[in-house]
Amino acid sequence: MGDSYPEGVYIVGLGQVPVGEHWQRSLRDLAVDAMHAAMADAGVNDVDALLVGNMLAPTLSEQQHLGALVADWSGFRGVEGATIEAACASGGMALRQGFIAVRSGIHRMVVVLGVEKMTDSVNGCTAAGLAMAADGDYEAAVGLSFVAINALLMRRYMHEHGATREDFAAFAANAHRNAAGNPCAMFPRPIDVDTYLNAPIIADPINLMDSSPVADGAAALVLVDAQTATRLGKKAVRISGSAVGTDSLSLHERRSLLELDGVCLSARRALGMAGKRPDEVDFVELHDAFTIMAVLSLEASGFAEYGEGFRLGRAGEVSRAGRIPICTMGGLKARGHPVGATGVYQAVEAALQLRGEAGDCQLAGAKVGMTQNIGGSGATVVTHILEAV
Amino acid sequence: MGDSYPEGVYIVGLGQVPVGEHWQRSLRDLAVDAMHAAMADAGVNDVDALLVGNMLAPTLSEQQHLGALVADWSGFRGVEGATIEAACASGGMALRQGFIAVRSGIHRMVVVLGVEKMTDSVNGCTAAGLAMAADGDYEAAVGLSFVAINALLMRRYMHEHGATREDFAAFAANAHRNAAGNPCAMFPRPIDVDTYLNAPIIADPINLMDSSPVADGAAALVLVDAQTATRLGKKAVRISGSAVGTDSLSLHERRSLLELDGVCLSARRALGMAGKRPDEVDFVELHDAFTIMAVLSLEASGFAEYGEGFRLGRAGEVSRAGRIPICTMGGLKARGHPVGATGVYQAVEAALQLRGEAGDCQLAGAKVGMTQNIGGSGATVVTHILEAV
Numbered sequence: 001m002g003d004s005y006p007e008g009v010y011i012v013g014l015g016q017v018p019v020g021e022h023w024q025r026s027l028r029d030l031a032v033d034a035m036h037a038a039m040a041d042a043g044v045n046d047v048d049a050l051l052v053g054n055m056l057a058p059t060l061s062e063q064q065h066l067g068a069l070v071a072d073w074s075g076f077r078g079v080e081g082a083t084i085e086a087a088c089a090s091g092g093m094a095l096r097q098g099f100i101a102v103r104s105g106i107h108r109m110v111v112v113l114g115v116e117k118m119t120d121s122v123n124g125c126t127a128a129g130l131a132m133a134a135d136g137d138y139e140a141a142v143g144l145s146f147v148a149i150n151a152l153l154m155r156r157y158m159h160e161h162g163a164t165r166e167d168f169a170a171f172a173a174n175a176h177r178n179a180a181g182n183p184c185a186m187f188p189r190p191i192d193v194d195t196y197l198n199a200p201i202i203a204d205p206i207n208l209m210d211s212s213p214v215a216d217g218a219a220a221l222v223l224v225d226a227q228t229a230t231r232l233g234k235k236a237v238r239i240s241g242s243a244v245g246t247d248s249l250s251l252h253e254r255r256s257l258l259e260l261d262g263v264c265l266s267a268r269r270a271l272g273m274a275g276k277r278p279d280e281v282d283f284v285e286l287h288d289a290f291t292i293m294a295v296l297s298l299e300a301s302g303f304a305e306y307g308e309g310f311r312l313g314r315a316g317e318v319s320r321a322g323r324i325p326i327c328t329m330g331g332l333k334a335r336g337h338p339v340g341a342t343g344v345y346q347a348v349e350a351a352l353q354l355r356g357e358a359g360d361c362q363l364a365g366a367k368v369g370m371t372q373n374i375g376g377s378g379a380t381v382v383t384h385i386l387e388a389v
Numbered sequence: 390m391g392d393s394y395p396e397g398v399y400i401v402g403l404g405q406v407p408v409g410e411h412w413q414r415s416l417r418d419l420a421v422d423a424m425h426a427a428m429a430d431a432g433v434n435d436v437d438a439l440l441v442g443n444m445l446a447p448t449l450s451e452q453q454h455l456g457a458l459v460a461d462w463s464g465f466r467g468v469e470g471a472t473i474e475a476a477c478a479s480g481g482m483a484l485r486q487g488f489i490a491v492r493s494g495i496h497r498m499v500v501v502l503g504v505e506k507m508t509d510s511v512n513g514c515t516a517a518g519l520a521m522a523a524d525g526d527y528e529a530a531v532g533l534s535f536v537a538i539n540a541l542l543m544r545r546y547m548h549e550h551g552a553t554r555e556d557f558a559a560f561a562a563n564a565h566r567n568a569a570g571n572p573c574a575m576f577p578r579p580i581d582v583d584t585y586l587n588a589p590i591i592a593d594p595i596n597l598m599d600s601s602p603v604a605d606g607a608a609a610l611v612l613v614d615a616q617t618a619t620r621l622g623k624k625a626v627r628i629s630g631s632a633v634g635t636d637s638l639s640l641h642e643r644r645s646l647l648e649l650d651g652v653c654l655s656a657r658r659a660l661g662m663a664g665k666r667p668d669e670v671d672f673v674e675l676h677d678a679f680t681i682m683a684v685l686s687l688e689a690s691g692f693a694e695y696g697e698g699f700r701l702g703r704a705g706e707v708s709r710a711g712r713i714p715i716c717t718m719g720g721l722k723a724r725g726h727p728v729g730a731t732g733v734y735q736a737v738e739a740a741l742q743l744r745g746e747a748g749d750c751q752l753a754g755a756k757v758g759m760t761q762n763i764g765g766s767g768a769t770v771v772t773h774i775l776e777a778v
Contacts (some may be wrong), residue, residue, distance in 0.1 A: 026526070049633075055453060058518075059448075061525060062529065065475060065638060068475070068764065068769045072636070079633065080632075080634075081476065081633075082482045082485075083474040084457075086474070092409060097471070097489075100489060100490050104489045104494075105492070105493075132447055135458070136452035137417075140451065173757060210523065244470070246461065246468060258465065380459040380470070
């Protein structure tokens with residue numbers, strides 16, 4: 001068949017719930033809405049397995065066991081389901097496990113779901129929950145919250161490389177500018193440099209505008225093998241690279257504070273699998289949980305030299321018109337960061353770009369996209385390469 | 390090569406920490422000990438990926454992100470790692486994901502680890518944590534604990550089928566008798582029927598001797614492909630069947646209260662994959678979290694007619710000398726039930742039987758074993774068929 005897809009794993013359906021504060025909708029409602037949207041997009045009404053990326057349901061919703069719960073609640077009782085957790089990289093890790101499952105030949109059609117419900121908690125504390133991504137014995141137990149961990153990194157980076165607040169402002173402004181065209185973004189409003197510079201400090205030097213927001217959200221993907229993609233006849237996106245790299249959870253154990261080895265390993269492995277160099281990547285949905293993480297991950301992924309990544313913001317190189325666009329639909333900063341769902345939102349957005357369906361956020365001629373989802377301050381890094389076919 | 394293994398997924402290493410109350414050892418200590426034991430058993434010092442089955446670390450240890458944490462702590466910083474959760478079936482589900490990963494060809498050597506630390510909690514409540522395996526909105530929120538859920542099932546079963554306390558006593562006694570030969574069992578002491586009948590009631594009709602104990606533990610497996618198994622030259626155990634079935638989390642939504650559809654689906658799928666009938670299975674490591682679950686899962690797996698399973702205990706059919714031995718090294722009841730680790734302990738024990746290394750617990754001529762790990766009261770069921778090669 002001339003127009004059949006070559007062997008591989010394909011995204012044929014995607015769905016997302018707008019990121020925000022969903023006071024009227026529970027964890028399971030959000031999950032089912034995203035899952036059904038993705039299946040409708042794919043034009044399928046059956047599924048072999050469901051993999052759910054989630055981090056905080058035990059702490060904030062007093063609910064575990066989401067695989068079977070969502071399988072049942074979505075109308076697919078009996079279907080295999082499991083929860084995949086890797087802190088804030090849970091969504092990307094669920095995508096990774098879905099990719100492996102389709103590649104194995106055991107499943108032909110897998111739904112990958114990321115879901116997080118952070119507002120309206122039963123008894124839990126969000127900051128304490130997020131701190132479980134760090135080392136409980138050596139970081140969280142001494143009161144180091146996640147914003148404090150990132151503040152240490154940002155302060156050290158400013159000290160080592162002479163980066164200023166204005167340099168970081170450019171990353172926040174870029175994210176908000178990009179979010180303006182995304183109907184699922186939590187903060188679809190541009191901000192200017194003064195807004196950034198006048199924002200309240202959270203953990204010096206990190207201010208409110210360096211920080212991604214606590215949010216609710218759910219996003220889903222339908223992954224299939226080549227034969228199923230061909231049969232469905234939908235515009236598919238190929239997953240040509242998929243990899244994970246890890247590092248110590250705690251900052252003090254790392255080889256380097258500012259050179260993120262987990263990111264480097266993950267990006268190299270994914271690019272190698274796809275047979276791509278960094279300069280062949282058209283855009284990156286990266287993990288800007290804090291502006292410093294955008295800078296550090298650009299460097300460790302190979303898009304800038306170590307110590308130079310901060311210059312890409314003010315130079316406009318990370319804008320949608322620039323050399324290496326990032327966070328093209330708002331990123332964690334402005335689309336929002338429902339932690340266990342974020343990695344799936346990134347892949348949904350990359351797939352929209354590659355299908356030419358990103359609306360006001362559309363990049364011209366995007367053929368190769370990278371998504372990179374980070375757990376902790378770089379301890380788990382999941383990178384995927386997506387390509388238009 | 391005449392003695393090379395045929396294509397498939399093989400267990401070539403196994404390790405376990407004795408189940409019990411490990412007041413002096415943390416979650417990560419237990420995890421690393423089991424992982425290193427499995428790798429030493431396999432004779433390997435490298436690994437492609439680590440999959441960690443765990444349920445309660447967020448609630449009891451205030452720690453998530455165990456994939457990267459254990460990868461680092463065990464000396465394998467950088468290696469891919471993820472946490473797999475499916476309530477009390479987390480260990481079995483980690484094995485399932487490891488099986489899929491090796492089958493995919495993406496990884497050739499995967500460590501599957503199950504770990505749970507239930508004593509010495511930071512702030513959490515064990516019963517509240519376990520209730521997150523049930524439906525939070527419709528069961529746990531109204532105060533239905535896990536033992537209460539099982540009490541409803543047991544009471545209904547006694548009413549429908551005329552089973553007596555003496556019938557259930559036989560399952561508890563069998564588990565304890567079998568544990569006596571297992572150096573890793575928490576309660577390696579036989580009990581008699583009077584001990585059972587005089588045990589304190591927890592949630593009528595469930596008494597202390599119907600119930601598996603809260604415990605700490607960790608167990609690990611090294612999974613490899615055929616080529617690696619051949620190269621290592623170890624006595625390998627083949628995973629010939631692997632499957633998951635699910636059902637609603639809440640009891641009231643199910644087709645039947647006593648016919649566990651998740652178990653039936655899971656067992657049929659796994660047996661079908663292995664090409665085996667129930668009567669070709671030599672023994673079953675089943676999920677006797679409560680004695681009623683042993684009875685219900687024997688029936689739904691096809692080893693007894695519905696409503697007849699309770700007779701197998703007093704008839705001696707589930708003893709090591711019987712027609713269908715269960716819990717050959719003590720089961721959840723007497724080996725202990727460190728929830729997220731249990732599914733891996735089951736596979737370790739089945740592999741020991743198939744390697745002929747089960748010591749005082751050894752079955753004569755065991756060639757085909759089944760392991761079945763259940764999350765919730767039957768909502769996630771993971772079944773594996775293991776065969777001697």
